[in-house]
Amino acid sequence: MDADLTTTPDTDTVTGPDTDRTSGPDMAAGTDTSPDTLDDLDADTGADMTSAGSRGRTGRDVPSVVPGWLRDREAVTGLVREKVHRTARLSVFHAVRVPLYWLRVAQWSPRGLARGTRAVYDWVTDTRSRAVLRSLAGLSSIGAQEGTAYRNVQEAWRERVRLRLIVSGVAGLVLSAAVAVGVMSATTQVRALVALVLVSVLGWAGRPDGAAPVVSAAGNAAGTPRLDTALIASALDALGIAALTRGLKEEGLTAVSPIHRDGPGWRVDLDLPRGVPAGDVIERRDRLAAGLRRPLACVWPDADPDAHEARLRLWVGDRPLSKAKPKPWPLAQRGAVDLFAPFPIGTDPRGRAVTLTLMFASMLVGAVPRMGKTFTLRLFLLAAALDVRAELHVYDLKGGADLRPLGTVAHRFRIGDDTEDLAYLAADIADVKADMTRRYKTIRSLPEKICPEGKVTPTLAAQKRFGLHPVVVAIDECQIGFEDPEYGKQIEADITDLVKRGPAVGIIVLLATQRPDAKSIPTGISANAVLRFCLKVMGHTANDLVLGTGAYKAGIRATMFARSDRGTGYLIGEGDEPAIVQTSYVDATTAKTVAARARAARLAAGTLTGYAADLDATPDVDDAPTLLDDLAAVMNPAEPKVWSEDLIARLVDLRPATYTGWTPADLGNNAAAYGIRTVQIGRRDSAGKVINRRGLALPDVLSAQRDRTTEHAQDVEPGSTESDQDKAA
Structure with a gap:
């Protein structure tokens, strides 16, 4: 058109x-x-x-x-x-075709030589004047005056040709001598270059009229029109x-x-x-x-x-979103989260950071299988784990291992869909519902000076005596729980009540399903979930169940995502308008590192409770985390060697009361107590200059941890526990 x-x-x-x-x-x-x-x-x-x-x-x-x-x-x-990218691609496109261009031009060089020879001959013999003489000589009648003019023109032509013959002869001799001297004195490379240039000039001069362009069309050189x-x-x-x-x-x-x-x-x-x-x-x-x-x-x-x-x-x-270099999650290495404030979860198509606020809202996450639903839920839970006040109740009814790192920080944790697993879930949800009733009573009893708005505030959440800390209940493949013949109705009723009344008192419900339908997401839940995140789905019904009624008609369609758009979906409820978000990719190793850092922070704050508190996840003799634990929490396999200055900054962020004021020498001395020696680490700055500083290597830290675990196991006699030996001592 x-x-x-x-x-x-x-x-x-x-x-x-x-x-x-x-x-x-x-x-x-x-x-x-x-x-x-x-x-x-x-x-x-x-x-x-x-x-x-x-x-x-x-x-x-x-x-x-x-x-x-x-x-x-x-x-x-x-x-x-x-x-710059377009210019570079065009330059490379034509550069690799220079030999082909030269061959195209070289094939016309004989014609160019013939044309050059003809041009020199025409100049020397003055063919124009000779043509005039021939036309005059061909006249049928000529008078005396015209005859005199003819003779004058003829004499002038002869003198001109004679002079040009002399000039051309001298020029030919000089040029021949110069060529001979150049050929004998010049190097092979210079002679080859001169020959290439000469052939190119002759070829360009011999180009036929109407010939095809020498240079290939570069319409596809930049990739797209x-x-x-x-x-x-x-x-x-x-x-x-x-x-x-x-x-x-x-x-x-x-x-x-x-x-x-x-x-x-x-x-x-x-x-x-x-x-x-x-x-x-x-x-x-x-x-x-x-x-x-x-x-x-x-x-x-x-x-x-x-x-x-x-x-x-x-x-x-400019480039596909799925092939663009993913931006790392800002909280993967350091930082804490306040659930009352936005925290980063990914980027939009133009690369701008997208944030999410979980407090005072419940959330639905939906997608077809293998589109990143569980990874997305795990990302939100890792962020919640970095708020030491948050109490996590994590359930993976699919039975996979993606949410396993959350077990080290969760108050309640279960993987699987067996009867005992669903019974555990139903009992826990009933307890959370009872706690919701207690929270409303607590808020009603607080004086207006402490709780003027009648809702949970960051100040109230930080005070343990009130018990108003954030509670995050996350259920992956929630439809399994809702459809269970024995516990399904109870779980659905309690979750619906939590979604409706829980956010006001700090209870957050996150539900994820790969089968968005009326049974998987009951109406009472879908109508009250403020936050919605929908990755690829197959039809308008599933689209509207996750994103809300009328979303498909309004053009908010998660059906448009391709299989390559893993981790990309529509986010509704966080801002004024729906947003397309590519969630940050956090692999299993990074998830374990973040969970370990969250666990260390909770141990320091005294907020590690329930399932996580009962885990024997720390192999040290003392219950309190050591420098080895903290180093393992702040270091990552993606960066096996870290400068001491950077490590101290991360340790201060993890445990300010312990590491504030430390110097590289302090870190080196304390690490030496565990047999870890500092190593020289070189890095290049923006100018390309190599900068060498001392630091620690992650393999040395992990090796020291394994050695301490082995020594501790040898100190404990077979058949007895550590506590038994302590009592005997």
Whole structure:
């Protein structure tokens, strides 16, 4: 479909060839001010691109001298990166084809030599004058005056040819001598270079008229075609939506904002033709990506329900989201969490950090199998574990091992779906429900000065005497518990009550299922869960059960995600608008490290209770964690050697009262007590200079831990426990 985009400060309209409709004064004047390519960014209209698409059809943004994308550092760096990347690929594309280009030119060198020889001959013999003489000599009648002129021209021609013969002869001798001297004195490389240049010049001079271009077309060198208005219009026309195709021809496509830089990609906000909801385009994301000639993971259409149902926000990334370098979870190595405040869980398609606040809300997580549902739930639980006040009740009814690291910090913990497991779950949920009643009574009894709003606050949660600390109940594959013939009804009723009344008193329920249907997510739960996270699902029913009724119709469709979009889903309830989030990937090793750090912090705070407190997870003689435990908690296999200064910073973050004020010498001396020696560690700075400092190696720390465990086991006599020996002593 042929289409043009004309731009006004208010709206842009893509119109088909069969329509005369226009919009705005510029269109009436026939002026095309559209950004036909990626380079034609909107610098004249003054639109603030950071809020592009947020205005209504009748609204108007406050003019800005500098476009919003130019004030976005990430957008500018992304633009420069894209330009450099494109230029580099084009350069490499042509560089590897230079031999082919030379061969194409070299085949014309004989023709070029013939043309050069002919040109020299024509100059020396003055063929133009000779042609004039021949024309005069061919006249049938010639007078005396004309005869005199003929003789004069002939004499002048002879003198000119004689002079040119002398000049050409001398020049030929000089050139021959120079060539002979050059050939004898020059190196082989210089002679070869001169020959290449000479053949190239002769070949270029002998290029036939109408010959094919020497340089190959580099349209695919940059990987994808430029994103322009014509490409977007043709891609929408190719979606196979009859109403959209008809609307594009009759009324065109209105662009609320021009194509502009938005993070590591490009964005344009569009108003689709009347009667075409944005959801219809979103559902055909794969066809849209095919029309735009982009990988599926680069194209992210989104609806803007705050405007109207036909508003489409199209974001096209420079590289696929699934192939982009994942950003590490900021809490993987250090840091604590306050469940009353947002904590990071991942990034959106443009790479911006996305946060989540679990306090005062319950959450549903849904997806088809193998899309990252359990890993996502584990990420949220690891964050909750880093809040030492939080009491974790973790259940994996699937029976896998993904949630096993949480056992070292959980107050209640169970893996499996046997009868005893479900009985354990039912009893625990009943206890949490009873505790919810106690919490409401406690809040009612508190004076207004302490609890003015009648709800749990961070100050109240930190005071153990009130028992109002956060409680996080997480159940993976919750449908197994709800459908159990013996305990299912009780579990469903108690969980429903906790979802409805628990958040106000600090009880958080996280439910995950890979079978989102009415039985897996009862209505009482789905209607009261504030937070929703939906990875890939297969149909609109499952989509709305997880994200809420009407989400699919509004264009919020998790059905558009591909199998390569593991860990990517729609998050609803955290912000004003739904957000596409790629959750941070935390592998099993990192999960164990985070759980160990959380356990150490809970031991120090005295909040390790229940199941985790009964575990014999620490092999040391003393119950209190040692430097070895803390080093193992703050070090990671991904970084086996760490400078002493960095280790001290992590230790202070883990246990401030113990390690504040430590120096590298203190760390080295204390580590030496366990047989660990500091090693020299070299790193390169931003300038490429190697910096050497002393530090510790994780293998040495783990080896020292194993040695202490072996020594401790040998000290305990066979058949007796450590406590028995202590009593005997």
